[in-house]
Amino acid sequence: MEKTAGSTETSISSMRKVRSTWPLYLLFITVAGLVGATISFGLLSESLIALGIPDPGPVTTFGLPFFRAVGWMLAALSMGSFMFSAFYISPRLPGGDNDQLVNAKLTVDGHLAARTGAVAALCMGLVALLMIPLVLSDVSGTPFVETLEPASWAVALEQVATAQAWGVVALIAFPVGVAGLFLRSWLSQPMLALGAVMMIVPLGMEGHAATGGDHDYGTNSYLWHLIFMMVWIGGLMALIAHGRRLGPDLGTGLRRYSTVALFSIVVMAVSGLVNAAIRVEWSDWFSTTYGSILVAKTVGIVILGFMGWVHRILTIPRIDDRPSLFIRFAIVEVVVMAAVTGVAITMGRTPPPPPRDPNLSTMAIELGFDLYEQPTLTNVFTMWRFDVMFGAIAVLLTVGYLYGLWRVRRAGKQWKTSHTVWWLVGTGTLLATTSSGLGMNMGASYSMHMVVHMLLSMVVPLFLALGAPLSLLMAAYEPGAPGRPGVHDWVKAFTAAPLLRFLTHPAVNTVQFLFFFYILYLIVPFYNLMISEHAGHLSMNWVFLISGYLYFWELVGKDPLPNRRPAAIRLAWLTVSMPFHLFAGVYLMQMGTILGEEFYMNLGLPWELDLREDQRLGGGIGWASGSFPLGLVFFMLFMEWRRDDRISEIRYDQKVESGDDEDFEEYNRMLSRANSGEDLHSEYYNSEFRKE
Template sequence: MPATGAPGKQPSGSVTTDSPAGAWSVATVVVTAGVTAFCLAMGLSALVPARTEIPGLPSAGQLTAVGLPAVKALFDLAAAATVGWLLAAAFLVPPQRSGVLDVGGYRAVRAASTAAAVWAAAALALIPLTLSDTMGRSLDVAMTPEWILRGLSVLGSLRAYLIVAVVAALIAVLARIVLAPGWAAVLLAGAAAAMLALADTGHSSQSGDHDVAVDSMIYHLIGVTVWVGGLIAFLGLARQRVKHLDVVARRYSAIALVAFVVVAVSGVANAWIRIAYLSDLWTTPYGRLVLAKFVLLVGLGAVGWWHRRRTLPAVSSGERGPLIRWATGEVLVMAATIGVAATLGRTATPPPSGAAPSDIALTLGYDLDGPPTFWSLLTQWRFDWVLGTAALVGAALYLVAVRRLRQRGDSWPVGRTVAWLLGCAALLVATSSGLGRYSAAQFSIHMIEHMGLGMVAPILLVLGGPVSLALRALPAAGRGQPPGLREGIVSALHSRFSRFITHPLVVFVLFIGSFYAVYFSPLFGTLMEAHLGHLLMKVHFLITGYLYYWVIIGVDPTPRRVPPYAKLALLIGALPFHAFFGLALMNGRNALAADHYNRLGLPWVTDLVGDQRLGGAIAWGATEIPLLIVLIALVAQWARSDQREADRTDRQADRDSDAELNAYNRMLAELAVRDHDRPDRRVEP
């Protein structure tokens, strides 16, 4: 990843320019959009009460009632603008050949800095407003330090807003010194991570099936911010007359199409969970807001289709007027949608139907039908909307890439395809079968899932060689053309971050150390308390396992060459740490995450420590099969390496008529003659 540089030296490059005022007149559109979202949320919240006031109970007051959704709308729009401008700098605007941001990208990160400052301020303002609304206290009381500290200690939503405020403030500062797309991508990842903290708050954390609600909210938040923010950034780039605007248009068009589908599907799924009866859509305030949001979404989809058919092709011929006019109107409609969504997030959902949920359903979001058996683990699936979707999408994209290679006459090893598909299947089974269903409720099942995510799936995925496939399937940028996705992958492989993260000692510490850091600290109990924490733990084990086995047996190119003996040392060196980890669990006397498991109160788990010891035995004995697979892969790699070296030697001998061998034979002959001529070297009988 190229280094950052001082912002005082503005990059040269790609704006063919309007005047500076004209280039940044999109700021007027953004401010208008912010005012629209703010006012619409305030007006709707005055018409649609969040809940029925009960006499005798404290009330937050009208200022909180209308101020909370209004500030939330501004918060959402600022988040979208931050993400959109960072997306533009990292992926939409082609950098210079040197890898440094051009003028368009530089202006994008500066705009992201301004948007992030507004985002941070809105997040801080939401802390007392949310506290006032939740506790039923007036805003002046909720703004006192004593109440804020008390609220932060008990309310996850307040902690989430504090996390967002800190991350947004860091982005606002760091975006001022970023001059490389790679670092813009790092800031973009930080912004996306901050959005995840909000997925487990509000309606998502309180509804039934809240595991599905949280997963769908993750998709919804990221999809909305990328779609809306990307359009704001694209409009700004069009006003700047950046070079390669047609390339930017094609890239944003593809991203916007995916984002629209994600937003539509996740929005329907999220609303479906909270709507008990179909009639709730038109008989309750919540349902009517859902319908209003749906109508606006359909309208935005129609406008997006118009863009793809009419305005985007005109960009290639240099005609920007229709694009700017339609994009300006689309941004304003998006702002109205954000205003409706902000009010929707505070409006009470329709009353649920059916019997009261069990303690298990309240904690996990779903019920468990008795103790786990081989048959129930095999058949009682509950699809993981994050990792299960990743497994299916990963398999589909891999097959598309293989098909593209074969269509142009290139071959791809069948074994790699089989390994990748088996890895995707292992990921799907570990997260979406009965293993995934019971893993959040029982430690021994959780350890089976952990071994599958941390060892089995990563080994198979690494053997699939996805990076090599991508580099062969993706088109290379022609001479004089802006770099594309293939060039971005190559740049990432050669970045300093990749060299650091794939250092043998680093991957060893990440892979082994995470076992002890997660399970033998309070972190495990904290992560198990919420679905989002459990999800983050699964993603962590999958990524660290992939990095570890990529360095040891990866068929993909790595940023640094690791000799075979070092790979073997990495593999053998992990064995005692694995064994000690399993033995420590088997000999433990205190149950890990006891509060979580006691709250579930599974009738078939009467001894938490006993189930934990079973999990330790699984961890201790589950390393043999992955170790055998890795050893076979290493031996096969070394055999192929020796064969390639022998073939290289043979080809060299054919080219120079065994010149190296003949020179060696002449040297031996000369040594023999020299020894024969020197009596002191002779051995007397």
């Protein structure tokens, strides 16, 4: 008896079993660790001679690259799992109502993905703790057992930058892991994904990319490369796990991941080329060990790019009827990814070729480049050094906004030209601030630092908030199908999030904006620490932008908020807080201590700089430049208040004209009785008595 096609598919489906993915995770992690450890062990002699340190022993020689690769894979798994539970599959929405996304709970598959991300983060924290003595053993040539003593840990965390980075990783990883075990709301998953991203950031701040000349290019490009490598690898591991447990909507998750993967590989290719160009001469690619590793990594990424293209052509169109084809192919792909990761981590233990200029100045070592002329009002706009982090973000924000605008126009919808103008002015200002002579001189003097601070915290965020990017996203993308939220629904849920409601409360918002300003400049050692490291510059600029955007979003932003106060209340809060904004500038002008004195003195600038006068100038810039955007916001809020008041008057007049205002009608009746000679006082008291 012949079986029908339908019965065949049913029998095949019934033969599929739910399978655990942890054995595969162990396989991926082991492959990455063994590849990295084997290559590093083979290059041991060359590395020790170049670094001039004794052999720390086989435990460190093999264990450090092994566990570094393990840590990378765990970070990828955590990041990918949380992104999966947040965006690749849908949460539990009773009745399929996407408007309830802000209150949605995870499905069983989302819960399993979140638990995987949490366990991976906790394991990453344990690896980070193990790496602290391993790093100390490696840089000092001390056997690993001796570095396990508490005194050695103190030395590592105080003097070894790489050990400090791993310590920060542990401080981030453990809270992310613990929170991931207990939080089961959909709204918590994007925050956990962001926490997983932050977990890997400290590792992008150390190594060859963070030292020597052009380290601003090296660190920024390395961060782009590392983060999107983790997103790429982790997302595919999460999809494999979902397919093996026979989770629903695998095709939807794969298609969403495919878009992220395409963007990731483009970012990795560009950032990898930038990083390689500043570290290795083209002639060294095939003549040095470092170059050979770079070639092997590049070949691996090209192979992975080809495999991704095969996914888009063959497996994605057939994912609904043959999910096993995707899973088998994806497992092989992740094995290759793990091997490439193992190759990549060996670059951290392999000395790069000698720098192009072996006689770097102190300025080039500290800033990443040399400055040759004193900045003036005009020449800062003729200097140019593209900022790989914020300059690239400015370009991406511009392109993304214009793409959203194109989608809106294509759908036949209207969009205010003023919003587009504000946004483009904002991204253009961000690009000019960070990539012109303003950004180049930010680390060289306090006054230029204050100029950039004011622009990044008070000018750029104001322009961007007036561009209404979230409203554009909701207009550019239609709501998802019932029970399957998409970009429109994610953004709408974000604008209604309780955390956002708390952060945009006028009191909280004002305090957070002032806090970062005062904490940076009033605690002198903190400022000195932040300006002495590239990681400090990056952190400050990010804080300036995010804090400023949140502040102006609540005050005058055009995007929706959970509970936006009336213009009169916002105006009152601004009026109360303005003296605190302006006082900081006055305080800095009169401050006796010179901020960053030792750092600025050691730069060796080719022009004379009076640090005390420069600090007074910086305080004046903070006072004066803060007045302009706050004055503009004051004017905008005042006009909005007048407009709201006028609208209220019009509505009241319309209500009176329609006869719906009982108080007004009662007043007219009282006037009528007064004209007829009735006692108004007794009538008034009688009416009040009836109300009581």
